Amino acid sequence: MSDKKPASASIPRPQILTERALSALERFSHIEAVSGIVLLLAAMTALIWANSPFAESYEHFWNTQLTFGVGNFTVSRSLHFFVNDGLMTIFFLVVGAEIRQEIRDGALANMKLATLPLGAALGGVMMPAIIYTLLNHDTEASAGWAVPTATDIAFAVGVLALLGKSIPGGVRILLLALAIIDDIVAILIIAVFYTASLDYMGLVVAVGGLLLVLLLQRMGIGKAYAFVLPGAIVWFGLLKTGVHPTLAGVILGLMTPVKSRPAHERPLETIGRTFHELMDRFSQPGDDPEAVAKPLKQLRHAQREVLPPVQRIQVSLHPWVAYGVMPLFALANAGVSLAGANLDETISHNVFVGVILALVLGKPLGVMLASVTLVKLNICTLPDGVTWKGVALVGLLAGIGFTMSIFIASLAFSDPALLSSAKLSVLAASSVAAIIGLIWGKMKF
Secondary structure (H helix, E strand, O other): OOOOOOHHHHOOHHHHHHHHHHHHHHHHHOOHHHHHHHHHHHHHHHHHHHOOOOHHHHHHHHOOEEEEEEOOEEEEEEHHHHHHHHHHHHHHHHHHHHHHHHHHHOOOOOHHHHHHHHHHHHHHHHHHHHHHHHHHOOOHHHHHOOHHHOOOHHHHHHHHHHOHHHOOHHHHHHHHHHHHHHHHHHHHHHHHHOOOOOOHHHHHHHHHHHHHHHHHHHOOOOOHHHHHHHHHHHHHHHHHHOOOOOHHHHHHHHHOOOOOOOOOOOHHHHHHHHHHHHHHHHHOOOOOHHHHHHHHHHHHHHHHHOOOHHHHHHHHHHHHHHHHHHHHHHHHHOOOOOOOOOOOOHHHHHHHHHHHHHHHHHHHHHHHHHHHHHHHOOOOOOOOOOOHHHHHHHHHHOOOOHHHHHHHHHHHOOOHHHHHHHHHHHHHHHHHHHHHHHHHHHHHO
């Protein structure tokens, strides 16, 4: 009988406790409801901070200039810019990868299913714009017609996560697809109606980055860090063009392969073969690191290739996005000052009412009308597991405009009073839409 002690017997107790704590933290980090709570807490913190006696420090902090450079080439931008236009690209990369996977073998795998989020998104853009315009036509406030057309992906998904696992997965994918299309439409609106000029040379740069991505994929390069440079080129090209550079994340996510790269043998077969090879070599006398270096390298590569790239992106980046990128995004953007909105003035009052009605009523109405029309005409069908209650929930949560709506408002209004009214109305409408969505979700699911 062997007198060898189990391996666990020699592990120090502090190490065991640390491993348990890290394991629990990892499980905790993958609970979407928790990430939604963290996101909302960050938003509340920003709102309180921006309306406290320390409000000036909020603006000063996020306007802090960060400078990066090599030699004579330097880039100086605000901290707010690096959060909104830099870090959020990672979030959009994950969302783009999720959509890519669903297009391959999920809720968006065929044209009938893919048509629904596209039509619903367009309906959710047109109806709010119509409602707002009816209340503010032929006035200075008419420039804000696009303010209530956008959906804030981060907050909408965060609120949906608070409803837990009772919500079918198809509803979440539908919301993601709708919000992505919604944001792309919003970006196009900004480019066409709120951008003075476009630098088409930037488009050439972005296309060059995309061609480099395709070349690396064709060469069979699977390591993520190899795609950082071409991804940065795409991001810079879109920024130079004048459109929102976070669109680079969506594009790269949609380009992510849904299959592991071709190999002479399947990853699981490689793992089995190298495992037995390592067992044989370690059972032999002597200690030769070089003898096991090659099979260990093969094992690492095979382990990576077990999941296709589109799934690896989601698994590896989800905790960073949920507990890092999105809370920072909320903290940097939810700090809306409530001072300065004079709702006694007719024009400011109409902006306030127009945005609220457009987001809270117009969004779900537009989403539902478009969806019902497409399904009744047999142009598309509802995804598996998604009922009309789920579509209504998506429409209600699509009314959470928040950051993108505030961003569009800052482009649409030069009058500080109108801008304050628009921001206040976006904040109020997004809160109401989130509450109604939560109530609907709790009652119907």
